[in-house]
Amino acid sequence: MNMYLKNTLTALLIGAALLNQKEVKAQVKHTFDLGETQFLLDGKPFQMISGEMHYPRVPREAWRARMKMAKAMGLNTIGTYVFWNLHEPEKGKFDFKGDNDIAEFVMIAQQEGLWVILRPSPYVCAEWEFGGYPYWLQNEKGLTVRSKDTQYLAEYKKYILEVGKQLAPLQINHGGNILMVQIENEYGSFSDDKDYLKINENLFKEAGFDGLLYTCDPAADLAKGHLPGLLPAVNGLDDPAKVKKLINDNHGGKGPYYIAEWYPAWFDWWGTKHHTVPLAQYSGHLDSVLSAGISINMYMFHGGTTRGFMNGANFNDKNPFEPQISSYDYDAPLDEAGNATAKFMTFRKVIEKHLAPGVKLPAVPIAKPTISIDDINLTQAALVLANLPVANTNLRPLTFENLHQDYGFVLYRTNVTGGKTGILKLSQLRDYAVIMINGKTIGTLDRRLKQDSIKITLPAGKVRLDILVENMGRINFGKYLLQNTKGITEAVTFNKLELLNWQMYRLPYKTLTPIKFSKSVATVSSPILRAGTFNLSKVADTYLDMRKWGKGVIWVNGHNIGKYWSIGPQQTLYMPAEWLKKGINKVVVLELLKPKITSLSALDKPILDLLQ
Known part of the structure; x- marks a missing residue:
């Protein structure tokens, strides 16, 4: 018998033995019942x-x-x-x-x-x-x-x-x-x-x-x-x-x-x-x-x-x-x-103290290694406003649910006659909005702070109004479970007059494949996606340091690892070693508030207790 056949037969025999062990183990049935004062596992207190x-x-x-x-x-x-x-x-x-x-x-x-x-x-x-x-x-x-x-x-x-x-x-x-x-x-x-x-x-x-x-x-x-x-x-x-x-x-x-x-x-x-x-x-x-x-x-x-x-x-x-x-x-x-x-x-x-006599616990595994990473240069960029899908149109704004979108962001767009100053109001905003005029951010609204209005000045002529709305998380407890729609859920008014004829762009960011990155962008005054790579000679846990950034989301090697926000208390995002690799790793940052930042770094320990 040649060595290849011998090894193959050995592998098959081992596999069959392991499969038989699993089948035997699967057939072992236990009982679990309620006693008068204790649970009973196979009839014994547990x-x-x-x-x-x-x-x-x-x-x-x-x-x-x-x-x-x-x-x-x-x-x-x-x-x-x-x-x-x-x-x-x-x-x-x-x-x-x-x-x-x-x-x-x-x-x-x-x-x-x-x-x-x-x-x-x-x-x-x-x-x-x-x-x-x-x-x-x-x-x-x-x-x-x-x-x-x-x-x-x-x-x-x-x-x-x-x-x-x-x-x-x-x-x-x-x-x-x-x-x-x-x-x-x-x-x-x-x-x-x-x-x-x-x-x-x-x-x-x-x-x-x-x-x-x-x-x-x-x-x-x-x-x-x-x-x-x-x-x-x-x-x-x-x-x-x-x-x-x-x-x-x-x-x-x-x-x-x-x-x-x-x-x-x-x-x-x-x-x-x-x-x-x-x-x-x-x-x-x-x-x-x-x-x-x-x-x-x-x-x-x-x-x-x-x-x-x-x-x-x-x-x-x-x-x-x-x-x-x-x-x-x-x-x-x-x-x-x-x-x-x-x-x-x-x-x-x-x-x-409460273990049965003779029972000993296994040794505690040592803490996992961590690494810090020097400045990661984000050399690629893509403006959110320049990477929009096909629009949905409606007379009035539609909610995330109306748009059949679960999470992420929706961009709401309409045109307004300019040359005026007044109050822009988003009734029942859910939950966070970046307000842009002709492609430039001019302010934000935050449901946490009960903000639904902002004073704005429109330049003369036809003005493009963009409102990027983030679902910050649906309510998970209490009676308001029944009131959990997201986006602009009621009317938008300017100086108490309702704004109509909206285009809405779904931005769930489940995949970043459609995003077209380049080495430079014409203007940097609105939400942006920035991308870069970093090279690792060894893999270990690390914590992306977001203290100098504003607000957004991060992906590493295709994994959405969470949200950051400079207000804290969380200032780092945990990056598990299991999702990193030796060699080239890719990071993408969606930044809402500070679009001119072009680098980040990673620490060997978290910062979870810093309010800014």
């Missing part, structure tokens, strides 16, 4: 020590490494939402591939010895665009999310059935590692319709989720959001006695007891200080909860990054519009890049 980690906030290439970090801190379970707007970005078009391969995420957890708590409710909140709902639901006339509306339930059913195809076979009672599945999410903070919750339960069962189902709500809203018959879990409460009483009161006087979201940290939004929570304030709470036999899910164990245009926003009657930043570092035990923090090490010591 305490979940879980941490939340979201697959789209971590590069797929790094999923396994993050799982290993979870094991090293002492976690035995991972919690994750499932994001409807990722998996059905357009009606009827489902995507569970690549970075959206949630089934692979769950299976990697199993390979790393971790159980999973699955949270596939159509609404997730999660500081995520529209709370996870796809934008196109707003185009279904009369459809109302989180309701018994028949149109909503029809779309919901299609979606959850697709999720079931991916994930129901991975439940523990089918040989997988999914312990429990959550229906809805903090519904008690929104409403109290038990019939609606029952419909949720039935849809989940129809999708194949035939194991343990549960609900979760903040303590004050638990009674409203709990569906009798399912396990109620509580969010944001860690007093053992209060947790047990609350669950007992809503679950027939018994447990088990589960804190579905325990917050050892918090998230950030633009223009406010970086949120940190002292670890000393929470290590004792963790110890007391585990000592009481209560299961727990840390929200977040690892936040990661909200890349692209997927950040959400908060808004209510008391607070202004608050779009969240791209970093989801969260001051979590595992930082944005996946490295252990002091909080990680302290929590690990607490968890070690």
Whole structure:
């Protein structure tokens, strides 16, 4: 037998053996049940020590490494939402591939010895665009999310059935590692319709989720959001006695007891200080909860990054519009890049106290290497106004949804008779606008600051008015979920007279292929895209330093790595090593406010706490 045939046969035999091992492993089924006071795994008491980690906030290439970090801190379970707007970005078009391969995420957890708590409710909140709902639901006339509306339930059913195809076979009672599945999410903070919750339960069962189902709500809203018959879990409460009483009161006087979201940290939004929570304030709470036999899910164990245009926003009657930043570092035990923090090490010591005799945690992986990069010269440029697609025309401005556009930007254009000074008003602007006259930026409007008007002077003659509007993130929590259209949502007036006859250009920037770059541009007084390359002899994590820039979005090697804004607190954008390569790397910057800047650099550590 020649060496080639011998090697081929050996490879086939090894492959067959590995396949047989997987089949045997897949047939091993466990049981997971509710005891009087504890969860029962194969009939024995089991305490979940879980941490939340979201697959789209971590590069797929790094999923396994993050799982290993979870094991090293002492976690035995991972919690994750499932994001409807990722998996059905357009009606009827489902995507569970690549970075959206949630089934692979769950299976990697199993390979790393971790159980999973699955949270596939159509609404997730999660500081995520529209709370996870796809934008196109707003185009279904009369459809109302989180309701018994028949149109909503029809779309919901299609979606959850697709999720079931991916994930129901991975439940523990089918040989997988999914312990429990959550229906809805903090519904008690929104409403109290038990019939609606029952419909949720039935849809989940129809999708194949035939194991343990549960609900979760903040303590004050638990009674409203709990569906009798399912396990109620509580969010944001860690007093053992209060947790047990609350669950007992809503679950027939018994447990088990589960804190579905325990917050050892918090998230950030633009223009406010970086949120940190002292670890000393929470290590004792963790110890007391585990000592009481209560299961727990840390929200977040690892936040990661909200890349692209997927950040959400908060808004209510008391607070202004608050779009969240791209970093989801969260001051979590595992930082944005996946490295252990002091909080990680302290929590690990607490968890070690509660391990079974003889059980030892794996060593903590060392921090990943980082690099800094000297000035990257952006030698190519393209004006936004010179790279427009075919226009949509209408008498009045159309919203993003009217234009069938999900995220990014829309340019609104009309002509005005000049020679006047007056007030330009955009009623219900959502959310940020760059105002240009004859191709030159003359001001901005910011929904956060409740700005909808600007005084302008028009030169004589026919004047071209351009308004570049950015969707800064749809609201992800509260009653204003139902008022989430984007763009210019009402009339535009100048000196109280409505401006008509608009051209609208869709700029979702999902791909930059149509952009025509050149080495020079005639004028630099409006939003611009700048491109350049940098050469790496070694690959490691790095942080693009945007302190001298204004506001915009960055792509590196085709990956949209997030938004920046000089107001802070985030001043750097995390660039994972997994998306860099030795040799030439390409970067593109979309800059709205400071178009004359032509270089940037990268640091070996993040800046997440600087307001400017």
